[in-house]
């Protein structure tokens with residue numbers, strides 16, 4: 001389903017369980033060696049998704065290790081993004097000449113834990129959320145807010161190496177399945193267009209968000 005959130009030609013792969021994990025490269029296995037089995041299996045399935053994407057782009061399988069800030073170090077000439085949560089793992093990737101930024105995120109549907117909304121939104125964003133919820137109470141708008149900002153961060157960070165908190169981003173969600181997020185980076189951040197466009201979807205179990213910027 002994630003391909004519906006991205007332009008044609010962007011490679012994508014997803015899984016809803018860990019039935020087909022990738023054999024991990026030794027350096028990848030070492031990263032999760034001490035983790036709980038659930039995390040190791042999710043990690044391996046997400047790596048399988050990432051390697052499907054690389055194959056679609058004509059790249060041989062390589063280890064995908066975390067670079068600075070935790071962003072996966074894709075092969076030269078590739079941009080991509082990975083997400084995994086209970087019930088979903090996915091990766092997307094494209095040639096960097098065609099796509100300059102990609103970010104995806106998935107979250108279980110449902111309300112955010114108590115206290116989180118105030119940490120990730122401004123008063124104006126909470127007013128926007130109240131309007132969305134009044135018009136469509138069945139959609140988990142708060143969870144979508146959280147996910148969309150994380151997808152934006154995953155698109156922003158590899159290009160800038162700059163940490164941004166949730167309150168350094170102003171998000172507008174449209175009921176039609178799109179969103180716009182304007183970042184408020186610190187002055188020392190590299191000059192990158194601060195406005196990201198994305199798409200979202202919601203199922204009874206999941207929210208999924210994706211940001212794409214053409215190269």
Ligand SMILES: CC(C)(COP(=O)(O)OP(=O)(O)OC[C@H]1O[C@@H](n2cnc3c(N)ncnc32)[C@H](O)[C@@H]1OP(=O)(O)O)[C@@H](O)C(=O)NCCC(=O)NCCS
Pocket residue numbers: 043046066068069070071072081082083084085104105106149150151152153154155156157158164165166167168169
């Ligand atoms: C990094 C972060 C976005 C990951 O999101 P998450 O919901 O916790 O976890 P997900 O499973 O969706 O994504 C994890 C994957 O994100 C990727 N990732 C981690 N750090 C990243 C970064 N700095 N940039 C891009 N991708 C990153 C990795 O591939 C990771 O999977 P892996 O460890 O198996 O390689 C989140 O933990 C975080 O730190 N958020 C705070 C910053 C933020 O979102 N600000 C919003 C304002 S723009």
